[in-house]
Amino acid sequence: MSATINFDNAIPGKVTIYDFPPGPYPCRVQIALHEKKLHDLVDFEFVNLYKGEHKTDEFLRTKNYSGTLPVMEFADGSLLSECTAITEYIDNLDGNPILTGTTPFEKGQIHMMTRRVEFEFLEAISLYFHNATPGLGPTVEKYQNLEWGLRQRDRGIRGMHFLNSLLQKQPYIAGDKFSMADIACIGGFVFLSVVKLEPPKECKALLEWFDRVNERPSVQEFFKMANSFE
Ligand SMILES: N[C@@H](CCC(=O)N[C@@H](CS(=O)(=O)O)C(=O)NCC(=O)O)C(=O)O
Numbered sequence: 001m002s003a004t005i006n007f008d009n010a011i012p013g014k015v016t017i018y019d020f021p022p023g024p025y026p027c028r029v030q031i032a033l034h035e036k037k038l039h040d041l042v043d044f045e046f047v048n049l050y051k052g053e054h055k056t057d058e059f060l061r062t063k064n065y066s067g068t069l070p071v072m073e074f075a076d077g078s079l080l081s082e083c084t085a086i087t088e089y090i091d092n093l094d095g096n097p098i099l100t101g102t103t104p105f106e107k108g109q110i111h112m113m114t115r116r117v118e119f120e121f122l123e124a125i126s127l128y129f130h131n132a133t134p135g136l137g138p139t140v141e142k143y144q145n146l147e148w149g150l151r152q153r154d155r156g157i158r159g160m161h162f163l164n165s166l167l168q169k170q171p172y173i174a175g176d177k178f179s180m181a182d183i184a185c186i187g188g189f190v191f192l193s194v195v196k197l198e199p200p201k202e203c204k205a206l207l208e209w210f211d212r213v214n215e216r217p218s219v220q221e222f223f224k225m226a227n228s229f230e
Pocket residue numbers: 020022023024025026049054067068069070081082083084126136140
């Protein structure tokens with residue numbers, strides 16, 4: 001299917017996302033695309049993380065020096081990686097809905113909370129996965145540090161308690177509206193299921209938040225795909 005995104009301020013033409021569809025970070029871009037009704041306009045190219053296809057010299061040289069997914073490639077060969085950057089690009093394509101803020105302060109607040117979710121939760125669980133579990137397997141996980149991984153797991157649990165305390169006072173991660181910060185936090189929950197770690201039962205506000213965001217069609221579309229992914 002030749003997919004194009006023809007928006008005035010976009011780079012027109014075929015857009016391809018190199019992806020591991022059910023993955024915790026890819027879920028952020030998948031959900032953002034569904035929110036913006038752009039998901040069907042993008043082609044996805046599967047990259048098998050467990051075979052190390054994201055770490056080949058070719059991929060590192062031509063797609064993403066950092067060797068991570070997702071990567072967005074445009075018709076002219078331009079590339080975007082880093083979920084925060086890709087979802088910001090997607091959000092700027094049109095004004096409905098705005099997920100990265102409408103005022104300078106709101107934009108700063110959502111960016112801050114997206115980074116905080118990454119540092120204190122999503123990235124912490126990712127480092128636990130790669131260091132203190134078999135991760136992507138011995139051919140990919142060239143270096144592991146068990147103690148560091150376990151520390152990161154504990155950091156992620158502390159992060160969930162922090163987010164829970166926030167959500168006792170506000171309905172969403174960055175305030176009173178659903179935003180990219182919530183989508184990043186959904187990525188953290190996806191990683192929890194990958195590492196088979198339960199969110200703390202006492203984090204009732206966080207668990208209620210997860211139920212709330214799961215009511216969104218964009219989130220249901222992601223989990224429908226992820227749960228049937230072979
Ligand atoms: N900072 C990057 C991290 C992306 C990332 O870690 N992606 C995972 C994909 S997934 O595990 O979420 O599906 C990856 O490429 N992991 C491969 C690796 O770390 O070797 C971003 O925000 O995009």
